[in-house]
Amino acid sequence: MDKRRIGIIGGGPAGLMAAEAAALAGARVVVFDAMPSVGRKLLMAGKSGLNITHAEQHEALLQRYGAARPRLQAALDAFDGNALRDWCTGLGIETFVGSSGRVFPVAMKASPLLRAWLVRLAGLGVEIRTRHRWTDLAGGEFVFDAPGGRVVERFDAAVLALGGASWPRLGSDGAWTAPLAAEGVAIVPFRPANCGFEVDWSPVFVERFAGEPVKAVTARSAAGTLPGEFVVSKWGVEGSLVYAHASALRDGLDSDGAAVLELDLTPGRSVERLARDLERQPAKASFSNRMRKGAGLDGVKLGLLRELDRNVAGLAPLHLAQRIKCLNLQLRRTRPMEEAISVAGGVIWGEVNDDFMLASLPGLFVAGEMLDWEAPTGGYLLTACFATGKVAGMAAARFAGAG
Numbered sequence: 001m002d003k004r005r006i007g008i009i010g011g012g013p014a015g016l017m018a019a020e021a022a023a024l025a026g027a028r029v030v031v032f033d034a035m036p037s038v039g040r041k042l043l044m045a046g047k048s049g050l051n052i053t054h055a056e057q058h059e060a061l062l063q064r065y066g067a068a069r070p071r072l073q074a075a076l077d078a079f080d081g082n083a084l085r086d087w088c089t090g091l092g093i094e095t096f097v098g099s100s101g102r103v104f105p106v107a108m109k110a111s112p113l114l115r116a117w118l119v120r121l122a123g124l125g126v127e128i129r130t131r132h133r134w135t136d137l138a139g140g141e142f143v144f145d146a147p148g149g150r151v152v153e154r155f156d157a158a159v160l161a162l163g164g165a166s167w168p169r170l171g172s173d174g175a176w177t178a179p180l181a182a183e184g185v186a187i188v189p190f191r192p193a194n195c196g197f198e199v200d201w202s203p204v205f206v207e208r209f210a211g212e213p214v215k216a217v218t219a220r221s222a223a224g225t226l227p228g229e230f231v232v233s234k235w236g237v238e239g240s241l242v243y244a245h246a247s248a249l250r251d252g253l254d255s256d257g258a259a260v261l262e263l264d265l266t267p268g269r270s271v272e273r274l275a276r277d278l279e280r281q282p283a284k285a286s287f288s289n290r291m292r293k294g295a296g297l298d299g300v301k302l303g304l305l306r307e308l309d310r311n312v313a314g315l316a317p318l319h320l321a322q323r324i325k326c327l328n329l330q331l332r333r334t335r336p337m338e339e340a341i342s343v344a345g346g347v348i349w350g351e352v353n354d355d356f357m358l359a360s361l362p363g364l365f366v367a368g369e370m371l372d373w374e375a376p377t378g379g380y381l382l383t384a385c386f387a388t389g390k391v392a393g394m395a396a397a398r399f400a401g402a403g
């Protein structure tokens, strides 16, 4: 039977979803990936439980995409968090909502989902060619580096789902920007998103506290005041609360080279109440005891207080309370992009239509993290990758006249 042939280049969540959508629409689908196997970043996301989406109201979820929301909304309306959970169920993967509203597979890993998905794709006739690195677009033909040498392919339509540029050893190295830029496609340079930041810790602080989580604090930046926790590392700070502020902090660093995260170590108590509690501590008691009994601070939180204000022990109760409630953490720079959970930047929105087809290259669609959007952690990244992949795959099949 003469089926229309669709090439999907990049076998991450966006590409595999595009493959499924195009195959369901009746196309003959071939997925190409540079790596020896597909879905490596998805599997890595599974190491921390695979937070696949978020259970909050759809409107709240849409807001997480910031400036890109208007361009992502139709895809997310059509394939929202509930649809994604139903899709998982269809693969035999049950999900649950964690206490923070984050959604995970019950197995808390990605491998059963990826396995079941690949079986479904094989059943739909999707062919997967690994170790095929796309390098060039020459006169409408796609050029790949493959184990046997150069391979040239022509498709009735194609989807590029090549990911961003974080964790390049998992396959998404951002090298795709060169062949697309050569075709005149405008690309916003990548920047780290959901990344750690470097701090000039003292050696003593690093030795005692690197690896320690700082729990139940709030942090303030241009992104607002957010509760959560973060981790002290030997080079600085990382973890969900830092990631939630990362784009605002990164943009601060980009503009004037300085970014400060204001920490409140006792978010449950007002300055006045904390000052009173500190006042009640015997003057003879050691600073550590006064902090532990009067403010509930010990361990890494007390360490942070001392590290960030070397004179803190000499402060009067009111000033001490003010410092505990507003501790300035000076950030030096973002950690390298290779370590970030995701990136900002990518193909600019002006280059694609509502189906994510490149206006200058009709029949070529783009999906997932290679588009210019960013979102915090919480399942929002995968949700938008799946949703854009589905739209692009269906539209590629339509363009090709499949079905």
Ligand SMILES: Cc1cc2nc3c(=O)[nH]c(=O)nc-3n(C[C@H](O)[C@H](O)[C@H](O)COP(=O)(O)OP(=O)(O)OC[C@H]3O[C@@H](n4cnc5c(N)ncnc54)[C@H](O)[C@@H]3O)c2cc1C
Residues within 6 Å of the ligand: 009, 010, 011, 012, 013, 014, 015, 032, 033, 034, 035, 038, 039, 040, 041, 042, 044, 045, 046, 048, 049, 050, 051, 052, 053, 132, 133, 134, 135, 161, 162, 163, 164, 166, 167, 170, 171, 172, 173, 174, 175, 176, 340, 341, 342, 367, 368, 369, 370, 378, 379, 380, 381, 382, 383, 385
């Ligand atoms: C440690 C970690 C944990 C994460 N945890 C979560 C989480 O819990 N929840 C969440 O929502 N998000 C999470 N993410 C982010 C999420 O995994 C990504 O946003 C998502 O995988 C991006 O999907 P994608 O399909 O756009 O690209 P990718 O998953 O990066 O896939 C792109 C594919 O394209 C292939 N490729 C690249 N270049 C070429 C080329 N030239 N030729 C051929 N193939 C090529 C790559 O090999 C890769 O298989 C995490 C990321 C990391 C690094």
